[in-house]
Amino acid sequence: MTEAFWQKKMSTYVIGDIQGCYKALRKILKKVKFNSATDSLWCVGDLVNRGPKSLDTLRYLYDLGNACKIVLGNHDLHFIAINEGCAPARGKDTLKDLLEAPDVKKLSDWLRQQPLAYHKKVITNKGEENFLMIHAGVAPSWSLQTTLDLSAEVELALQANNYRKFLQSMYGDRPVRWCDSLKGYDRLRVITNYLTRVRFCDEKGAMCLKIKEGLNAAPIAFKPWYEYEKLTPATKILFGHWAALEGFTGKSNIRALDTGYVWGRELSLLCLETDIIVKVESKSG
Numbered sequence: 001m002t003e004a005f006w007q008k009k010m011s012t013y014v015i016g017d018i019q020g021c022y023k024a025l026r027k028i029l030k031k032v033k034f035n036s037a038t039d040s041l042w043c044v045g046d047l048v049n050r051g052p053k054s055l056d057t058l059r060y061l062y063d064l065g066n067a068c069k070i071v072l073g074n075h076d077l078h079f080i081a082i083n084e085g086c087a088p089a090r091g092k093d094t095l096k097d098l099l100e101a102p103d104v105k106k107l108s109d110w111l112r113q114q115p116l117a118y119h120k121k122v123i124t125n126k127g128e129e130n131f132l133m134i135h136a137g138v139a140p141s142w143s144l145q146t147t148l149d150l151s152a153e154v155e156l157a158l159q160a161n162n163y164r165k166f167l168q169s170m171y172g173d174r175p176v177r178w179c180d181s182l183k184g185y186d187r188l189r190v191i192t193n194y195l196t197r198v199r200f201c202d203e204k205g206a207m208c209l210k211i212k213e214g215l216n217a218a219p220i221a222f223k224p225w226y227e228y229e230k231l232t233p234a235t236k237i238l239f240g241h242w243a244a245l246e247g248f249t250g251k252s253n254i255r256a257l258d259t260g261y262v263w264g265r266e267l268s269l270l271c272l273e274t275d276i277i278v279k280v281e282s283k284s285g
Contacts, residue, residue, distance in 0.1 A: 010038050010039065010040075010273075011032070011034075011038075011039045011040075011271050011272075011273055011274075012039070012040045012042065012122055012271065012272040012273060013029075013032065013034065013039060013040070013041050013042065013269050013270065013271055013272075014042040014043075014044065014133065014238050014255075014257060014269070014270045014272060015028070015041060015042070015043055015044070015257065015267070015268070015269045015270075016044060016240050016257035016258045016259055016261070016267060016268045016269075017044065017045065017046040017073065017240040017241065017243070017257070017258040017261075017262070018043065018046065018047050018048075018051070018057055018261075018267070019046050019047070019048065019049055019050045019051045019054075019075065019261070019262040020047075020048050020049055020050060020051030020052060020053050020054035020057050020094060020262075021051035021052075021053070021057070021261050021262055021267065021282075022051070022052075022053035022056040022057045022060065023053070024261055024267045024280055024282070025057060025060070025267070026060070027280050028267055028269050028278065028279075028280045029041070029269075031269075031278060031280065032269060032271070032278055036064050036065075036067040036068075037067075039067065040067055040068075040069060041061075041064060041067060041068050041069070042068075042069045042070070042118070042133055042238070043061065043068065043069070043070040043071070044071060044073070044133055044134070044135055044238060044239055044240035044241075044257050044258070045070065045071045045072055045073025045074075045075075045076060045134075045135030045136075045196065045240055045241070046073035046074065046075045046076060046135065046240060046241065046258070047061060047070065047073070047075075047076055047111075048075055048076060048079050048095060048098060049075040049078065049079060049093055049094055049095055050075070050092065050094055050262045051094060051261075051262045052094060053097075054079070054094065054095055054097065054098040055097045055098040055101050055107075058098065058107045058110075058111075059103070059107070062106075062107060062110055069118055069120075069133070070114050070118075071114065071115055071116055071117060071118050071133050071134055071135050071195075072111065072114050072115070072116050072135065072196065073135040073136075073196055073240065073241060074135070074136070074196040074197050074241070076111055076114075077167075077170065077192070077196060078090075078093075079095055079098065079099075079108070079111070080108050080111055080112055080158075080167060081167040081168075081170070081171075082095065082099065083099060083104060083105075083108045084108070084163075084164055084167055085164075086164050086167035086168045087167065087168070087171065112158045112159060112163065113158075113159060114155075115151055115152075115155050116134065116135070116151040116154050116155065116191075116192070116195040116196065117132065117133070117134050117147050117148055117151035117195060118132070118133040118134075119131065119132050119133075119144065119148055119235075122272050122273065123273070124272055124273045124274070124275070125273060125274055125275070126275075129236060129272075130144075130234060130235040130236065131235070131236050131237075131238060131272060132144060132147065132231060132235050132236070132237050132238065133238045133239070134147070134195050134237065134238070134239050135195060135196045135239060135240055135241050136194065136195055136196050136197050136198045136199070136225075136239060136240075136241040136242070137194055137195070137198040137199070137201075137225035137226065137229075137239065137241075138194055138195070138225065138229055138231065138237075139177070139178040139194050139201075139205045139225075140201070140203065140204070140205045140225075140228035140229065140230065141178065141205060141230070142178070142194075142229075142230070142231070143230065143231070144231050144234075144235050147195075147231070150191045150195075151191070151195060153187070153188060153191060154166075154188055154191050154192055154195070157188050165185075166185065166188060169185035169188070169189065170185075170188065170189055170192050171189075172189055173193070173207070173209045173210075174186075174189075174190075175189070175190045176190075176206045176207050177190070177201070177204060177205040177206040177207060178190055178191075178194065178205050193207060193209065194207070194225075196241070197209055197241075198225050199211065199212065199224065199225065199241070199242050200218055200219065200222040200223065200224060200225070201222060201223070201225050201228065202221050202222050202223075203221075203223075203228055205228070207225075208222050212244065213244050214244035214245060214246075215245070217244075224249070226249055226251060226254045229254075232251070232253035232254060233253050235253075236253045236254070236255070237253065237254045237255070238255050238257060238270070239254070239255070239256060239257065239258075240256070240257050240258035241258055242256060242258055243258045243259065243260035243262075243263055243265070244260075245258075246259055246260065246265070247259045247268060247277075255270060257270060259279065260282075261280075261282045262282070263282075264282045265281075265282055266279040266280065266281055266282060267279060267280050267282070
């Protein structure tokens with residue numbers, strides 16, 4: 001890897017789950033000489049929680065303005081729900097500094113305006129390529145347009161005047177699979193679970209949300225969600241959430257970016273234009 005690579009103009013970088021590990025975020029961006037005036041930073045979600053500096057992380061990403069594109073992860077939604085009084089904090093949460101910050105409302109409201117799926121065409125070394133960024137996964141039957149349309153339904157719920165009702169109802173594992181006829185908060189919950197929580201599902205899309213381990217932990221008749229998706233190769237998928245994969249899917253068109261920094265492993269940053277990935281090892285957040 002040459003220094004000239006990291007000095008190229010207008011690079012698009014995609015970073016794995018930050019989870020409040022602010023020092024690692026700044027370290028990896030410094031390593032690639034990230035310039036917010038020319039470069040873009042895409043975040044696959046779970047910006048906060050588990051790490052020690054969720055407040056600093058959100059403030060920094062907020063200040064990047066249009067240079068930063070994010071999709072919401074389950075931890076981001078959980079933070080919003082706690083802040084809005086719609087859910088209790090959990091024992092493993094590390095959100096105290098964020099929840100008590102004077103600008104917490106501004107940061108929470110900013111997150112509520114963010115999507116659960118982000119699609120863009122990028123000119124890479126291979127030509128024009130389609131990229132879809134999500135936090136967790138998609139249902140087997142979803143097309144690219146369906147994914148974006150269903151994500152938009154949740155986004156509208158988060159931005160509506162009665163958004164607290166959605167936050168109160170989004171927790172839960174049922175319905176277990178997508179059905180076009182679903183309505184109301186059941187519909188929104190299952191969309192949210194695919195986009196921010198799924199790891200394993202069966203061929204019909206029924207999700208097993210309790211298991212968080214790696215591929216060897218798959219229940220009988222269940223596989224990783226990306227074994228059933230229908231979006232590739234026309235669209236490349238970028239996702240986080242599943243640290244136990246350690247960045248491996250076995251599929252060149254599906255990139256797992258959560259490599260478990262907060263759990264003592266690595267933070268990963270992918271340059272879309274060159275398909276080169278850089279990492280920093282975990283010490284402290």
